[in-house]
Amino acid sequence: MALAASAAMGANLFGMRDRLLGSATPEARPAAVSRTADGSATTPTVITEPQETVLRSQPWWQRVATLEGSGPTTSAPFTIDDAAIQWRVVWRCESGNLVVREPAASEPLVDANCPGGDTGYSTETGPTSLAVDAAGPWQLQVEQQLDVPLVEPPLPAMTAPGTVAETTGSFYRMDQSGTGVVTIYRLADGSAALRLDDFFVTPNVDLEIHLSPLEAPQTTDEFLSVPSVEVAPLDVTAGSMNFTVPPGIDPSRYRSVVIWCPLIDSAYAAATLVPAQP
């Protein structure tokens, strides 16, 4: 009997082994499709359904609502995703006091003197609204923290006439795991943008996307041996995402993209850039 039971467990029948001993991967959940909860930050070139995935990102903040006003009010309802780890209200006010409450909560999210600004946190999920009691002008930004990948469609400018995919590369491991493809676009207006597709890097906070003149750096020391430039912070560590390259950086002068962790001075992963196929 014991042998038969262990044979069934070895087959993970009905998820028996995962339930008893845990799983290497979390439950599949839909990926996020935008940096905003209502998708307003994305003008999709292709409408896509959120994909189910077992991959997880470093927790990142997705905008849910932006509220502003002067004096007391109650906000329109908004919904905090059930999968959110926590959510926060980033606030600023000009004069008097600012008190922000959830209807069902005993403690206010914000109770502060103005002028000032800070952040209040909550972990309750589901539909909610905010009751604001203020004597002067105020601004609130509501953000929820997710750990699902972000799968954004390409920016419209990336597929517009006159845009060229200049270089591309596949990520390889350096100090940590890294997979996926990077493509750098020269947009029709002369600026540049970078897209990561099917990307994953070992999660950590404060990662950065760098461009390096090295063709294929293999170690952190080698990466540090020549100056690189930061393109953008990498707050989401899994999925497909777009980044604009800051003005003043000419990507054609660089030969690789490196995911850099400044906290521990470690090059996590890199991709050698080669000319993209037209």
Add this chain to the structure above:
Amino acid sequence: MVLPSSGDPRLRLSAVIMTLHVLGQTVLGFKVSIAQILVSIGVGALIELAVTYRRQRMLVWPASGILTGSGVAFILRASGTDNGDWWSLNGIQFFVLAVVLSLLSKYFIRPGGRHLFNPSNVGLVWALLVIGPNHVFPQYLWWGPNDAAVAVAYAVILLGGVWVLKPVRMAPMAASFLVPFAVLVGAFAASGRSFIAIWHDGPIGGASYFLNVAMSPEVLVFVLFMMSDPQTAPRARAGRVIYGSATALVAAGLIYFQPTEFGIKLAILSSLTVVCALVPLIEAAARRVGQPRGEAVSTLGDARPLPQRLVAAARNPAIVAALIIAVAAPLNTAALAGNQQVILIERGLTGEANAQ
């Protein structure tokens, strides 16, 4: 204490495996701790000492128990243990379980009065399949860059193999495994098969597939030091050749569909589990081959009609246990081919808590 004779092949095998353990700790980067190795050996030795004492009222040097513990620790890895964590007891329960189950199979699954399965093999297959890829994994097929350390390891394995196999006359068995296995894996490589492994970016195909699977030091250790156990291999030369070839065929059949190193390693280990269960049939077949034509040979020495033999077998717990193991091992191994968790682990996509 009754000590083994100086010519006991188990002492030679222990010496070779311990040398490889030392290389693994010092220059090959094996992700196993000295404490895990010692506890595995200690558990194996204690169980055998106790069983032998209970049966014979004598303290006998537990050479087989030591080998079983050492063999388990040589291949089993607990997630989260790194090379250099010398005294780590991380996941020690998995090592203990594997050794205990290895020896339980030796003492309880004895359909013909002789243990059927190679103890460390069946314990490892059980641990890797039942505990699963989230907690344990097998030693990598790739032992490191082709440097002096790996060259020394190959030398120890090959010279040790000759030293160990000669007295037990297992060289033909080893050749009968290695040749068809290499040919089949070469054919898979040529047909475009590939696998993924945590230590490599992207799929491993072509010549690298062949070299990493067919020429892996792990495969050589498996053939020369695990399959060659004279207690579980057929006794006759013809039977040993059938046993070697059959293991190669089953291993290749299970490997073909595996997209991960974890699956390939399990395929190799499970092939021996299956073929060990068939050893009584292989021995009967070998006897038939060696018998003059026209002379009747009873199957397994049992002259009863087949239905009666089947009923008797179904009432024999050892045979039922052997059957469950022999069927479950390859089926569960085959199922690894579609296991998304293993694929994500091997691709390094489960984050910092990656099992390997």
